[in-house]
Amino acid sequence: MGDIRTLAQKVQSVTQPQQQQELAQKFLKGKFDLEDFLNQLRTVRKMGSLSKLLALVPGAGNIEVDEREFIRVEAIIQSMTPEERRNPDIINGSRRQRIARGSGTSVADVNNLLKEFYQARELARKLSSGKLPKMRRR
Structure with a gap:
């Protein structure tokens, strides 16, 4: 069984309310x-x-997580320039190759990260505008 209160306390212990x-x-x-x-x-x-x-x-207690994925994602993002991190739309093919080399990953890994990032950003835009499609009940 989960413990949301403990989770909230952990979040508050590492972040400032203004940052959140x-x-x-x-x-x-x-x-x-x-x-x-x-x-x-x-x-x-x-x-x-x-x-x-x-x-x-x-x-969510039985969801398996590969902690190494976090390390890989952080390496990919850190291999980007600050400009690329602020504006990922400028990341073309040659930049993706450089990022992959710098992070010790493949171009496919970089592409997957960017794809997931764009999906999350699009979901956020839909949530904020109220344009999220209605879910059907089964």
Whole structure:
């Protein structure tokens, strides 16, 4: 069984309320970038093992997580220039190759990260504008 109160306390222990609010506003406006994503990733890592954190969320305790994926994602983002992190739309093929070489990953890994980032950003935009498609009940 999860323990949301403990999870909330862990979040508060590693972040400032103002930071949380600013990030939430950026996310809801669909304006967050890879710098914000990297900061969130680091915040989660400061709280401890993701598996232990998920155990605090009701119904999520049995989700398997590969902690090495966080290290890989952080390496990819850190291999980007600050400009690329702030504006990922400028990342073309040659930049993707450089980022992959610098992070010790493949271009496919870089592409997957960018794809997931764009999907999350689009979801945030839809949430903020109320254009999220209605889910059907089964």
